[in-house]
Amino acid sequence: MTRYRVIMESVASTPTLLFHVAFADDWEACSRFGEYSVATRGVPFDGVGAIYVCEYADIHSVLKSRYSDVSEPLLLVSISTAALVSEGIDFTLSPAPRILEELPMTDGVVAATFPIGEGHEFPSETETAALG
Template sequence: MSDRRLLHVAIADDWEACARFSEYDVATKGVPFDETGYIEACTLEQLPAVLGSKYLNVREPLLLVVIDEQALADERIDVTFDPAPRIHGVLPMESPIIVATLPLEADGPIPDLAAFNPR
């Protein structure tokens, strides 16, 4: 496990629906992985802009998914930065790849992520 972590904002219903298959295949709000070929992620610095641009009017519960970069590499799932991180594969929904899932509100405070050392 590395100390570098990526963040992904997920609609809680999407996350729960994918949990049955143990793989998360949603690129971003309303867009499946199959359409883009990657899952959008962000850094802590990029998170407020992501919430403000894509999720501000979303009324469904959200989750902030904390993802371990080294665990992705160990599974041969590539990450590129363009400028935001793109995860080029579906996400296995277990540890060590998924470090944590935290409740999130688009217009609320960002949870304290210091313990997770996000990128």
Template sequence: MPTIFHLAFADQWEAAQQAGSYRWSTRGQSLDDEATFIHCSHAEQVAMVANSFYADVTEPLRLLVIETRRLVSALCDEDLDAIGMSFPHLYGPLNLDAVVDVRSYERGADGRWPEVPAEALS
């Protein structure tokens, strides 16, 4: 089944479970704060996104594993920044039943955020 990924802070994921949906677009921005979509990644993009946008974060993140067939909101692969790489963007809240796994995502021994482990793809 096709999967995509989203990096989340633990407290934001816990709040989403209480609220019934996840609404954080990216670090510091939510659908409630004028963001128009939730930023997601393909497996090979997760480490790049984490090392670019979460470089100063010291706490472990949560890696949401999302089954695309379960999504209620519209999903589009787009290269909005014209960098030659498309990212999955979810236009609306993330329904919790589309999240098929939540994994702790921690820095590697070298201090960098690691590639998505193979077991996250199964």
């Protein structure tokens, strides 16, 4: 497993943004403490020691496989890999993207949050990049 705590220019294949699907209620509850501590649906960070994230191309499959039965409001959280590196937050892309620490809910690290629609609609990659 490769951990990234390096200068971004030396990791050319690292995506600019990673994405996490969050329950809006979980996101709001964690915001009171300034750190997001949910790994994935129903699993706290302490349960697995990582926050599950994905690249943009994988968002639809994550929604379909993990959230297809959900009616509660969801958020798509875009996370800046450059900010993770600059803040010294460990993350990995292999074998699957994971953030290896609780996520600081700062403006730099969290590039943007987007509501996910009832039909699992979410912004295009261009829209997320423009706002992130």
